[in-house]
Amino acid sequence: MASINLDRRSFLKAAGGLGALSIAGVGIAGLPREAHAEEAAFPEQRHGQPIEATVDPETGKLDINDDVVVRYSACLGCYSSCGNRLKLDRASGRLISVGGNPYHPSCAYPYLDFDEPLSEAYQSMGFASGKGNLTRGTVCGRGQATQDVYAQPNRITAPLKRAGKRGEGKWKAIGWDELIKEVTEGGKLFADAGEDREVEGFKALHDTETPLNPAQPDLGPVSNQFVMLGGRGDGRTTIGTRFTNCFGSLNQYGHGST
Structure with a gap:
């Protein structure tokens, strides 16, 4: 048997070449048949998350899995209020995963217009039928961790x-x-x-006429006993301020930065 003289540099070059061929698709024939079977829209799930939809890469035809519910929302993981994309199991209501929202400029660029149908979101995120011109919606690790908060048993x-x-x-x-x-x-x-x-x-405090303390008129009416101590400003501050003003109190505060 002839001996082979292979130094370290040559070995690394050969190994890199084999890796490149695998990435290019030489090893596709060895993949499981279910990965490209056409007779089943949704192959039997064995590992990982359930498939939410399939998109034909040539025609763009969309086939949605009704067992999975997808909702586009906003993240409360921090004060940035980025968009998020929630995937839920329809039968149990269980939150399966949290991802980025392709409609939100903090998650994708260019992003989808709000008027675009949800079918367009599926296609753009799947890079099908020429729709792959969008960056897939992404969300940071803190946004993904909101799933743990949702599932926290002491919540x-x-x-x-x-x-x-x-x-x-x-x-x-x-x-x-x-x-x-x-x-x-x-x-x-x-x-x-x-x-x-x-x-x-x-009801007892909703009095904008009677002084809180006649000896100290600067304290204002009885309604100033109502104090709105708010938190983060992701819409709650606006609602709290409006309610406090309508109630007749000047005491509305926020403590989101403390």
Whole structure:
């Protein structure tokens, strides 16, 4: 058997050539048959995420998987409010993944016009039928991590009311209708916790005529007892400011930067 003299440089060149051939498609014949089977629109899922849609690379024909729901929204992972693209399982409502929104300028450039149909978003992201002129919608790692926040088992998904003494750390979940009624009407809201204190509701404070303290007219009317302490400014500040102004209070604050 003839010996082969192959130094390190020659070996690396040969290995690089084989890698280039694989990338160019020489190894495609070895791929599983399901990868390019035409008889099944959605092949049986074995690994990874479910296929949300298929796009014919020549005709651009779109075939959507009805088992997967796609929603285009905005990310609350930070204050940039970039767009995001959520993929959910229709049967369970489970959030499968979070990605970038091709309609949002913070996620793609050039980006899709808001008037473009959702079918155009599928095609542009799939690089099919000449639609690959768009950068695929992307979102940063923090935006993708919002999926973990959504799935956090300790995430608060219902209003919580104190069920013990202050600082005792006891809470109970109540409905939204009950929350609105108690906040609006007031009353002895913590009688179940052994308190006989009367808590004023919004109705008791909605008085723009009576001075809060006649001896200190600079404090304004009773309605100034209502204080709106807001958080981040991704639309909530606008709503909070409008509500506070309509209520008749000057006390609206934000603490998003602290």
